[in-house]
Amino acid sequence: MSRPPIKRVAVIxxxxxxxxAIDALAQEKTFxxxxxxxxxxxxxxxxxxxxARPPTLTNFPSLANxxxxxxxxxxxxxxxxxPKSDRPRFTESSVYPYxxxxxxxxxxxxxxxxxxxxxxxxxxxxxxxxTPFRHWTVMQRYIKSLIERNNYDDLVSYNxxxxxxxxxxxEWKLVLRKEGKEKDYWWTEYFDAVVVAxxxxxxxxxxxxDGLDEFEKGRPGSVIHSKHFRxxxxxxxxxxxxxxxxVSAADIAYDLAHSKTADLPVHTITIGHAxxxxxxxxxxxxxxxxxxxxxxxxxPKTRTVHLADGKSIPNVDSxxxxxxxxxxxxxxxxxxxxxxxxxxxYQHVVYQRxxxxxxxxxxGAGLTFKxxxxxxxxxxxxxxxxxxxxxxxxxxxxxxxxxxxxxxxVKFTLVFPDFEEYFEDVRRxxxxxxxxxxxxLPKFQREWFRAFMDGHELRKDMWRRLNKEAREEEEQRxxxxxxAKL
Numbered sequence: 112m113s114r115p116p117i118k119r120v121a122v123i124x125x126x127x128x129x130x131x132a133i134d135a136l137a138q139e140k141t142f143x144x145x146x147x148x149x150x151x152x153x154x155x156x157x158x159x160x161x162x163a164r165p166p167t168l169t170n171f172p173s174l175a176n177x178x179x180x181x182x183x184x185x186x187x188x189x190x191x192x193x194p195k196s197d198r199p200r201f202t203e204s205s206v207y208p209y210x211x212x213x214x215x216x217x218x219x220x221x222x223x224x225x226x227x228x229x230x231x232x233x234x235x236x237x238x239x240x241x242t243p244f245r246h247w248t249v250m251q252r253y254i255k256s257l258i259e260r261n262n263y264d265d266l267v268s269y270n271x272x273x274x275x276x277x278x279x280x281x282e283w284k285l286v287l288r289k290e291g292k293e294k295d296y297w298w299t300e301y302f303d304a305v306v307v308a309x310x311x312x313x314x315x316x317x318x319x320x321d322g323l324d325e326f327e328k329g330r331p332g333s334v335i336h337s338k339h340f341r342x343x344x345x346x347x348x349x350x351x352x353x354x355x356x357x358v359s360a361a362d363i364a365y366d367l368a369h370s371k372t373a374d375l376p377v378h379t380i381t382i383g384h385a386x387x388x389x390x391x392x393x394x395x396x397x398x399x400x401x402x403x404x405x406x407x408x409x410x411p412k413t414r415t416v417h418l419a420d421g422k423s424i425p426n427v428d429s430x431x432x433x434x435x436x437x438x439x440x441x442x443x444x445x446x447x448x449x450x451x452x453x454x455x456x457y458q459h460v461v462y463q464r465x466x467x468x469x470x471x472x473x474x475g476a477g478l479t480f481k482x483x484x485x486x487x488x489x490x491x492x493x494x495x496x497x498x499x500x501x502x503x504x505x506x507x508x509x510x511x512x513x514x515x516x517x518x519x520x521v522k523f524t525l526v527f528p529d530f531e532e533y534f535e536d537v538r539r540x541x542x543x544x545x546x547x548x549x550x551x552l553p554k555f556q557r558e559w560f561r562a563f564m565d566g567h568e569l570r571k572d573m574w575r576r577l578n579k580e581a582r583e584e585e586e587q588r589x590x591x592x593x594x595a596k597l
Contacts, residue, residue: 117467117494118143121285121302123273123442125149126156127480128308128472128487130257131221133266135484135491136306138550142494146300148287150202150272154258155251157312159204165339166199167331168315175319177451180439183274185286190298195290200272201313205338205359206247209233213358213390214479215243215566218559221484222552226253238569243562273442276305278465304467304494308487311438311473312338318354318434325411326430337363337433343372349428350374352416354406356384360433361394368399369577376401378416378424388527389476389567393574398582450520457506458537459524460486466493466500475525478563482526485534488550489541497549499540531555 120142122132129147136145151159173179183196211234212219216226229249234242258264268289274297275286283302288295315336317323327334337359343366351373353364360379367373379395382404386392395402405419409430416424438451446462447454453473455463462468469490472483492498500506517523526533534555544551 114467114496115281115303116141116496117303119302120145120304120306120494121273121276121283121300122147122306122308123276124156124307124309125151125154125258125267125269126158126308126310126472127254128310128483129156130154130254131480131484132306132308132471132487132490133258133263134261135487135550136494137261137263138544138548139491139495139497140548141496144302145266146302147267148271148273148285149267149269150200152269154255154267155204156254156310157204158206158247158251158254160206160208160247160251161203161341165203165335165341168317168327168334168336168339169199171317171324171327172319174315174317174437177314177316177437177439179437180314180441182441182444183288185274186297189286190296192294192296195293195295201315203338205312205340207340207342209342210247211244212247212250213244213362213566213570215562216245217243217562218478218566219480221257221480223550224253224257226250237573243566243569275444276442277445278467283467304469306469306471306487306490306494307440307443307473308471308483309440312436314437314439315339315432316435316437317432320406320409322409322411323430326409326414329411329414330428333428334430335432337431338436340431343367343370346373346429348372348374350378350424350426351429351431352378352380352406352424352427353431353433354380355433355435356381356392356395357387357433357435358390360431361387361390361392363431363433364400365394365397365574368397369581371399374428375399378403378427380404380406383419391571393571393578396574397578398585450523452519452521452524454519455510457500457509458486458489458533458540459526460489460537461493461500461506463503463506463510469493473524475521475527477525477527478530478559481559482530482534484550485537485541485552488552489537492541492549495549497542497545499542530560531557 120136122129125147220226230242231246234244271287271289273285274288277284283305285300288297340363353360364377364379368377376399379400379402381395381402403418406416407419408417414427416427438448456470456473457463459473460469471486538552
C-alpha cells in the first residue's frame with residue numbers, strides 16, 4: 112500500500128542542520144508547506160552569542176541521571192495563553208567572546224557554500240597566515256546567510272518551541288509555544304512529516320558528586336558547565352578545578368593556565384580518563400596545569416575538593432565541568448533515547464518505525480557541518496518519494512551490525528573513520544536530482560578527511576610549542592627566584 116504524498120513538512124531547529132535541511136527540502140520543489148520552528152531569537156544554533164550571563168545550575172541529581180529536561184505541562188485546551196515558564200530549558204549557547212572553530216573550514220563547509228575566509232589576528236599568530244580556523248561570529252553569519260537566501264527566513268518562526276510532536280492518524284500534530292514579553296502563547300499545527308534538526312549539545316551532563324549541590328548553593332555560579340564558560344575574565348585569581356579530559360575541558364584549562372588568569376596551577380581531573388580521540392591530551396601537559404584523578408566528594412564548608420587518591424584541593428573557588436551533554440527530546444515522548452543516542456535510525460537519519468520522522472545531525476563529532484548536508488538531502492528525497500531506501504529488515508540488519516561493531520552507546524553515532532563509506536552510502540540512497548530538481552551531492556573527496564585530520568595536528572602542534580615556551584618561562588622564573596634569595 113503506497114504512502115500518501117508528503118506536502119507539509121515541519122523542521123525543528125534553525126542551526127546548521129536545520130539551515131541545510133530547509134534548502135534540501137525547498138530544492139525538491141514538491142512540498143506545499145515547509146515550516147521551521149526555532150526556539151531561539153535567531154538562526155545559528157549553538158553558534159549564537161548570548162547577550163545575558165548564563166543561568167546558575169540547579170537540580171544536580173537530574174543533571175547526573177539525565178532527566179533534567181522534562182516536558183512542560185500543556186494547557187488542556189488550545190490555543191491558550193499562560194504565564195511565562197521559568198523552568199530551565201537549556202537554550203543558552205556555548206559561545207564565549209574569543210571562541211574559534213577547532214576544525215578546518217573545508218570539512219565544515221557545505222559543498223556549494225564555502226565558509227568565508229575571514230581570519231582573526233589571534234588565529235594567524237597561533238597557526239600562521241593560512242589558518243583554517245574561524246571565529247564563532249563567522250560561523251553564525253554563515254548559518255544565518257543560508258537561511259536568509261531565497262526568502263527562506265520567511266519559513267522560520269523564531270522564539271517558538273515545539274513542546275510536543277505526536278502522530279495522530281496519518282498526521283503529525285505539533286504543539287507549539289511562542290514566548291512573549293509577559294506570556295507564553297500555545298497552539299497546534301499539523302504536518303505530514305517532521306525533520307528533527309535540533310542538535311544534542313544543549314543539556315549539560317554533570318556527574319553525581321557528594322557535596323556539589325551545597326558547594327554551588329554557598330556561592331551561586333561557582334559550579335558551571337563548559338557551555339556556560341564566558342571567558343577567562345570571570346576567573347581572575349580564582350582557584351579553579353576543571354573536570355573532564357576532552358575538548359572543552361582542555362580548551363578552558365589551557366586558556367586559564369596559559370593566560371595566567373586563574374590562581375596557578377589550574378587543577379584538572381584527567382588522570383584515569385581517556386583524552387579526546389582527535390586532539391589527544393597535549394593541552395593538559397601545560398606546566399601551569401596540575402592533573403588529578405576523579406573527585407570523590409566536595410566539602411561545601413571548607414570548599415575542599417577531595418580526590419579518589421586520598422589527596423585534596425583546598426579553597427576552591429570554581430569547578431568547571433567539561434563532561435559532555437545529555438541528548439534529550441522532550442517533544443518526542445514516544446521516541447526512545449537509549450545510552451545517549453536515538454535507536455532505530457537507519458543511517459542515522461530515517462526512523463525505522465515511521466519514515467515520516469527523520470533526523471539531521473544525529474551523529475557524533477566529525478566532518479560537521481558537511482555530514483548534515485548529506486543527511487538533509489537524504490531526508491528530503493525520502494519525503495519526496497525519490498530515495499532508494501531498502502526494506503525495514505535491511506534497516507534493522509544495518510543497525511544490528513553496527514551495534515556489534517561499535518556498541519549500543521555514543522560510539523554508535525561516531526562515523527569516524529568511515530567517512531567515505533558513509534557519505535557515499537547516503538549519496539547512493541538519496542540518488543541524483545531528477546530533471547534539475549533537488550540538491551546534488553558531490554562524490555566524497557578525501558581532501559576533506561585530510562583537512563579534518565591536519566587541523567587537529569595544527570592544534571596539537573600549537574599546544575606542544577606553547578607548552579615548551581611556558582616551561583622555559585617557568586624555568587627562568589624559578590632561576591630568578593633562586594638568585595633573589597641568594
